[in-house]
Amino acid sequence: MPRAGVILVANGFVAAIERVRSGSRYHVLPGGQIEPGEEPA
Template identity: 55%
Template sequence: MRIRAGVVLIEDDRVALIERHRAGLDYYVFPGGGVDEGETQEQA
């Protein structure tokens, strides 16, 4: 299992999302990524 960090950005009643296209599907996710060894979740 890999630890991940993410963020929910809200401004003026709008939410920031990342658009992804994978395996023929289109979907949206919150910005984020994996936490590398020696890195804190805040740094990621």
Template identity: 55%
Template structure:
């Protein structure tokens, strides 16, 4: 399986998540994706934040490592520039991809316990 890398971006009491609807299920994930060959997990997290959210971030500390279909790395990150919702990754441009919907948004940290965030163990650390 392919390793993945994600960012945990928190600003003003809210965390950036991707709302997914896929095969009838609705859930939220931390912005991220696959680590490309020759790329570090930190580089992948930065690239994925730009592709999925439309923002430039500074990747900071490794917060969690989850083993599920490969290794998943979760990094705290600081917003440098850009606007959530302006990402232009394959999720938004390849209409034939058929992987459900992707909707970037800010969620109040206090709401994380009430919504279906995957992986749950990372949401609990936030």
């Protein structure tokens, strides 16, 4: 499954999504599945 992600840096900070699952907290970069007809860029 093709996927795309992004690293967004603004004012020295990196954008990340915080997730909490099964009592564990972690961060992931924004992204998702590439839909038919979309380009990775």
